[in-house]
Amino acid sequence: MAKHAVLSASSSHRWLKCPPSVELEKGFENKTSIFAEEGTLAHELGELSLRYQLGDITKRSYDSKVKKLITDNELYTNDMPDYVEIYTDTCMEKVAAAKATTPDAIAIVEQKLDFSQWVPDGFGTGDFVIIADGTMEICDLKYGKGVQVSAIDNSQMRLYALGAITEFSFLYDIQNVKMTIIQPRLDSISTDEMTVEDLIKWADEYVKPRAELAIKGEGEFCAGDHCKFCKAKAVCKARAEKNLELAKYEFADPSVLDNSEIADVLARAKEFTSWITDIEDFALQKALSGEEYPGFKVVEGRSNRKWTDEKKVGEILIEQGFLENIIYTKKLTGISNMETAIGKKEVKRLLGDFIEKPPGKPTFAPITDKREPYNPAKADFMG
Ligand code: SF4
The missing domain is CATH 3.90.320 (Lambda Exonuclease; Chain A)
Structure with a gap:
């Protein structure tokens, strides 16, 4: 090892x-x-x-x-x-x-x-x-x-x-x-x-x-982006304090947020939500092994019905005269999965002309992000 x-x-x-x-x-x-x-x-x-x-x-x-x-x-x-x-x-x-x-x-x-x-x-x-x-x-x-x-x-x-x-x-x-x-x-x-x-x-x-x-084991705790890969990230107090500090926001009057206040919340949102998710994941794992958190319990999440035997279901329906194209769906696998299955070069060689990259949905990013600012005219043109 x-x-x-x-x-x-x-x-x-x-x-x-x-x-x-x-x-x-x-x-x-x-x-x-x-x-x-x-x-x-x-x-x-x-x-x-x-x-x-x-x-x-x-x-x-x-x-x-x-x-x-x-x-x-x-x-x-x-x-x-x-x-x-x-x-x-x-x-x-x-x-x-x-x-x-x-x-x-x-x-x-x-x-x-x-x-x-x-x-x-x-x-x-x-x-x-x-x-x-x-x-x-x-x-x-x-x-x-x-x-x-x-x-x-x-x-x-x-x-x-x-x-x-x-x-x-x-x-x-x-x-x-x-x-x-x-x-x-x-x-x-x-x-x-x-x-x-x-x-x-x-x-x-x-x-x-x-x-x-x-x-x-000395020095100052310092929370930031680097916490993402820390094994203690869910329970670390320094990280919790920093995030709770970030959540305490002194809003100025009047009663609606102005643009710079909204920008401030956006800047804090990512780190804050990832901290919450880390705590939820950690607590769920612990709760599954018997740990108790006051006011919370573990329940079954939502689930969807599913066929227990797809082959048998197909046979019954065909026997009853239902058409194949109604009971089965056939879908081409996605580009990444296709590359994994047959190789990136083969996908390019055989199918390169049939690949396009549509413009992505507009999303917020920090001003330092390398991507060009969203251009609605270009998106309309491509769309
Ligand atoms: S989670 Fe805590 S211990 Fe880990 S890097 Fe962040 S501040 Fe340091």
Whole structure:
């Protein structure tokens, strides 16, 4: 089983902002999700492909390893190779570009990285590292599609970069680091860049002291976006206090909200509703194992009637003379499911001309959102 660091790079966004969260999380179970396992499979496929393309393994070995990996693996889907290829193509394009200017550029797959100089027991694995002409680039595959992850100001990538600098600075004179996240299922590739000097300064002045606080369970609780992935998020008092504070709103006269008051409520709504949902989920799980919450009980939710034996029902109706097209519905599967079933490339090749992306429904987003403001004229035209 993979060893997990207490102060892992992937959770650094949280413990750097809220160091005592590490101690608070200790009472909660470590759950591994199906998405994490799916990500591991995609990483393994990516690793084999890169090793083959770099000449580390033969075609025969590559084919047999891939076959072994995907046979009977229920998490494998037909679109996985297409997505993994977006990652490996991006890596290999970077290698080609680096070699064009620096013929002795090197590329390393799955490099173990140790950043324990700044973070106690800090280690991780860099998916792909390229070193050429004073610049080192770390590429990271994110297979998930739930949340878009940007490389900009990304502490996980910076910690990996620190590990890579520690590993390679004896051999190479590296002045700059580039950190790239490839998230193929969200069509997202982002890169951040900084000097090694700035990176080390960040590590010495910001990371090291906060990691020391975190490991001792000290420091100030600080609630924010990073609470989303905290195991204590449902019961944490600091988060509750922040949200209840947000809910106390001093409205000015007169008796209706003005636009800036509405904007204020909108800005608080997302975090507030996700906090409530976290508490509901937590309390329901606890209540199911006997915990009691005054004034509440667990009841059965609404449910819909369903056939117990669809085949038998069909037979009875046909026998009674009802037409098939009345009793059965036949519907084409959606585009994402079709890609999963037959592969992204096949969908594009065979069906690309029959895909359109209608304009989405208008929705509120913060002003910092990357999307263009909604244009009703364009939506009318498309519609
Ligand atoms: S929920 Fe938020 S504030 Fe509370 S411990 Fe976790 S990260 Fe810190």
